[in-house]
Amino acid sequence: MISREFVGALKLKLKAATILTDPSDCWAYGSDNSRRHALPDAVILPSSHEEIETLVKLCFDFNVPLIARGRASGTTGGVVPIKGGVIVSLERMTKILQFDPDNRMIQVQAGVLNSEVQKIAASEKLFWAPDPSSRDYCTVGGNIACCAAGPRAVKYGTVRENTLGLTAVIGTGETIHTGIFTNKGVVGYDFTRLLIGSEGTLGIVTAVTLKLLPLPPESRIIRALYRTLEGAALAVAQMTRQPVIPSALEFIDGNCLNLLREHYDPNLSSDAHAMLMIEADGDKEDIQHQIDRLKIAAKTDDLLSLEVAETAEQAEAFWKMRKSLSPTLRKLSPHKINEDVVVPVSKMPEFIRHIDGLSKKYAFTIVNFGHAGNGNIHVNILADPNDPIMGPKAKACLNEVFDYVISLKGTLSGEHGVGIEKRDYVAKEIDPVTLNLMKRIKSQFDPKDILNPGKLFPE
């Protein structure tokens, strides 16, 4: 609970910002896409960097937890205020600070939507690489916080490779400036990358400088069906080894195909046990060459069919099928567990086989799809972790999934982050010395542990 003095100080020092303290107003700011919820004691909606500086100083003085929030599209409970305190929503931090197409750079306030950046960039035939499926309603600040990615990462990288610099307020209320405005630079420690993926635990990012890329005028998509998982995985490996890098290389497993057959397209071949969606982008003159190369690389003995979308409508239909997966799964299992583990590309078949074994052992449907080019697999366990009977079983199953990922030298998260959902598993991946050093680093940025407390680290 926050004190009356603190609320008084907020109202005195943040006259221009909206301050919500009525629980019914604050309620909506208590959850994210993980469907967890905790009620914040107050919600502040600032519109300037200076207001955030003032706010952090007050929280520092009064020892109040402070959680920065974009649009809360994350899936890990990362912005759920589990220790109470203040939510600072960046929804009004939407200024475009500088757009410099000649230097392929844009600087915006952290509350700007990903899709807004894309729109502005596209007006000068540029784009920003990170393209999470939530791009229409997620903020670039949120993208920075969890190092968001999406299908395009396989060719163009994640937030980490496409951010030049940041302005942030650390836990003392002081402002730091990281990185540069140019696309190369090595002076000082790389605080830009340190803040990226730190989930609001080191500082509140108020402005971001993004590296833009030239927008390829054309794209073309291939859909390939395979008799076996191994056949599809071999195709992925073959594509990864040759120089035409696809702009998306998405994978859908046999269980997913069963669902799609049942709920979406009854004509999907029942011989197919894996599907790849392979996209190429580039100039009109070289896209055919890319498609030719990718078709050769996609060929394995187990290839059942391979179609290139010849029209925009057909391409749209291919993507629509892929995008229907998440809503279909949600319908089937509203409280499913959705992970985003990463394994080395060559280990994908044995990973999926192992998951199939766990599915039988625990009697849960588990479906897998994801960004095959990065080995980034969305493992969906169709079970409610909060169910009194199924919950513990689901968690035991998840624990085995994570153990197997680690045994393959994979990682627990490719793009969602840790939040609260995965904090109990972090020690599986990071050794005690390194984890302890991470905590000490946090204490330098945030000596009173007021910034998003209880997240990212094991309790």
Place this chain on the structure above:
Amino acid sequence: MISREFVGALKLKLKAATILTDPSDCWAYGSDNSRRHALPDAVILPSSHEEIETLVKLCFDFNVPLIARGRASGTTGGVVPIKGGVIVSLERMTKILQFDPDNRMIQVQAGVLNSEVQKIAASEKLFWAPDPSSRDYCTVGGNIACCAAGPRAVKYGTVRENTLGLTAVIGTGETIHTGIFTNKGVVGYDFTRLLIGSEGTLGIVTAVTLKLLPLPPESRIIRALYRTLEGAALAVAQMTRQPVIPSALEFIDGNCLNLLREHYDPNLSSDAHAMLMIEADGDKEDIQHQIDRLKIAAKTDDLLSLEVAETAEQAEAFWKMRKSLSPTLRKLSPHKINEDVVVPVSKMPEFIRHIDGLSKKYAFTIVNFGHAGNGNIHVNILADPNDPIMGPKAKACLNEVFDYVISLKGTLSGEHGVGIEKRDYVAKEIDPVTLNLMKRIKSQFDPKDILNPGKLFPE
């Protein structure tokens, strides 16, 4: 000076490593390519991670400075032991720990040469992107320490974008493991990037896991001469804005061309005041398309001539001319100042004009060349900074160069790093709050300030 007890402890605990304490043996380990020198008190040549752990623990216990050194090809004095102490040379840390072409990954000890990694990778049609001109005699550990790059960075990125994970010993003698073996991952703070470019001040990197890329089978090079600097800069901007990204985009200014005309090729057109070297790489089938695109983008009103190398010999001749620059400059001015500032690409013409003005003001020859695609310019002031009369003038000139770089929102170093050469200027670029936080971060990694003391930060 180190104590006799310390030397005794070294000899007792590091039986397998070579330990040099005779000044005549240690002498050669006191300098780098900056031509600065300081005599180390001892030099240790370990061949295992465990020996380095033991060594750091001893230095921690005895409070002895410890400077990790690859092959000392750096140009900033980064490995010169200005506070005495121990040099740990990683020249025997040359094991290949794991080469996994299917996952495009290689893990090696930090003392392996860059060219050795390239050779192994090429055996499976792969490569590691960072290609400093010193690649034949620089180590990957050194590349990590200063975030090395080279011409290819414009298309493929620097060390930062092409490293998956690190093993390092921090200043307490403890071992940390950073990053992952997969090419995507967001669990915990990004210590990999924090160590990259930290110049041995946070930890001694003992093993590195590198991300490899498919080796393009073909490359082709264009040489374009321009009547004016502005014409060349416009061409660079045009190339940067379209989707065919060149694999190298090198710039040579008018003063450089004068030198080349005098010392290398008298037939170089005297109307030319800027030159670009533009390389494309890729599949045989699409390289012509790339060259066509780049030729269009290279065209400006000031274009004087444009030649595409038709044979390997001609391409070789083009590169040879570019590579002759550094040795020619060294011959003319053995103690020249060689900086590697970065400015936004669109600001290059005004930057070079300003440098011309400084050249007249201070009566020094200043020549500029570099990686135009990144705005990374090697400013060479042909004056000896250690000369009693010219030195202070040269430093005043350099100071003005740096001030102008900062006024253009550039950075003081694109790939060389800070070392001792630039530490007095770092505060021009990094604000006091951020710089202070960097120092506090160092103290968490290295509480006794024994790792490469006196580097990177202003004294």
